[in-house]
Amino acid sequence: MKAFGMIAEKLPEQEFKFPKKKDTEELLNSLYNEYPDLKELDFSLAVNQQLIQQNTSLDGNEEIALLPPFSGG
Amino acid sequence: MNRFSRQTILPDFGEGGQEKLSRARVLVVGAGGLGSPVLLHLAAAGVGTLGIVDGDVISESNLNRQTLFGHQHTGKPKATTAAEILKQKYPDLNFEVFSDFLNTNNALEIISSFDVIVDGTDNFGTRYLVNDACVLLNKPLVMGAIYKYEGQLMIFNFGDVALNYRDIYPNPPGENQIPNCAETGVLGVLPGIIGTLQASEVLKILSGVGKVLSEKILFFNLKNTSFYEVAIQPNPRGRENLPKSEKDFKNRNYNINCGIAEGINWEKALDWTLNMNNSILLDIREPGEKPFFEKEYLSKKPMGEIRNNPESLSAYENILLFCASGQRSSQLAKELKQQFPEKKIFSVEGGILDPASPLNSNEYDT
Numbered sequence: 001m002k003a004f005g006m007i008a009e010k011l012p013e014q015e016f017k018f019p020k021k022k023d024t025e026e027l028l029n030s031l032y033n034e035y036p037d038l039k040e041l042d043f044s045l046a047v048n049q050q051l052i053q054q055n056t057s058l059d060g061n062e063e064i065a066l067l068p069p070f071s072g073g
Numbered sequence: 074m075n076r077f078s079r080q081t082i083l084p085d086f087g088e089g090g091q092e093k094l095s096r097a098r099v100l101v102v103g104a105g106g107l108g109s110p111v112l113l114h115l116a117a118a119g120v121g122t123l124g125i126v127d128g129d130v131i132s133e134s135n136l137n138r139q140t141l142f143g144h145q146h147t148g149k150p151k152a153t154t155a156a157e158i159l160k161q162k163y164p165d166l167n168f169e170v171f172s173d174f175l176n177t178n179n180a181l182e183i184i185s186s187f188d189v190i191v192d193g194t195d196n197f198g199t200r201y202l203v204n205d206a207c208v209l210l211n212k213p214l215v216m217g218a219i220y221k222y223e224g225q226l227m228i229f230n231f232g233d234v235a236l237n238y239r240d241i242y243p244n245p246p247g248e249n250q251i252p253n254c255a256e257t258g259v260l261g262v263l264p265g266i267i268g269t270l271q272a273s274e275v276l277k278i279l280s281g282v283g284k285v286l287s288e289k290i291l292f293f294n295l296k297n298t299s300f301y302e303v304a305i306q307p308n309p310r311g312r313e314n315l316p317k318s319e320k321d322f323k324n325r326n327y328n329i330n331c332g333i334a335e336g337i338n339w340e341k342a343l344d345w346t347l348n349m350n351n352s353i354l355l356d357i358r359e360p361g362e363k364p365f366f367e368k369e370y371l372s373k374k375p376m377g378e379i380r381n382n383p384e385s386l387s388a389y390e391n392i393l394l395f396c397a398s399g400q401r402s403s404q405l406a407k408e409l410k411q412q413f414p415e416k417k418i419f420s421v422e423g424g425i426l427d428p429a430s431p432l433n434s435n436e437y438d439t
Binding site: 002004005006040041042044046049050051053065067068069070071072073 | 103105106107108192193194195196197200217218219220221223224225241242244246247257259264290292294301302303304305306308309310
């Protein structure tokens, strides 16, 4: 897992391993359980550097990125 | 040898590339941390016409990152000052200045006359506004954004598949996630890096040299000097949220996403009051609240009176509200913003009690 911006601040590490989940929905639910602060934030999800728009199945070897929008300029 | 000889001798860029730059019209929205390097590099490269949009004035605390400006420029409007500085360096270039923030009334008209748009704004509202306007007008948009030690770079409406910001983020984030409502720290070099990348992508779009970073979002992390690229695709859920027509666009309110009232610090509040037309700095405490102040730069109007008759403020463009601690002014700013979505309405953070307040007094009677 890789986290960016404000998301990384809610997690213990910017990069970390997470137990295998069957799909991205299950993955998000366990992340929310473990790190409830994440629920307040909007972010997009990428699997192997591809942005996903719907629930995507996982085999446990993927690199998942949690990508919040940035507003500063 | 001329000013551009070191780039025209690049075989693939050549005199042809230079010609394209000199004929081009590029609009830079936001002359701040990102806008500074964008403008410096596009002007140095010889982009013929640069449009500059910014309604803000330069503050001392801008100078760590807004490298176009120096101490002598504080208190001056950003857009005109940027144009003056660049015109002095490169008298042959043209500058078009828009000393106002972009809004639904002026955006389409301003954007439509330019070839490429650069977004270097500092808030989600304007980012969505610029994005939606560029989709409607089919203009290439080079967007950069920063957060603390990280940056993002995206190029929209360009290439085989025209993508836009809503393909990545269909809706503006909720009000609790908007760091701009409070001040966020940033190491000045970060927007320097992201803005320079934006300028580089603009030059590639205009000259046709290289491969433009389209259909991707690029993340940069300054602390570990790493880049991360993610491929993006059209997102039907995001596209549903785009305005359907120019009329639809003009009827939208892009200010509302900052649900908590926008805060402004004392330094900026005073800058605005003293240097911008149609600005008012308002003490909204009730009559009798101590301490009393008589300063020529501030006006008094109690909160209750403003609520009963908000129209009494309609002549002002920039309305800066303060109270004792910033709480009441924040509430009132939110209410007034509903009433006057096009006006700039801020609550002065920390109010009179703020250590930076020029009104801060030890005799303050709570």
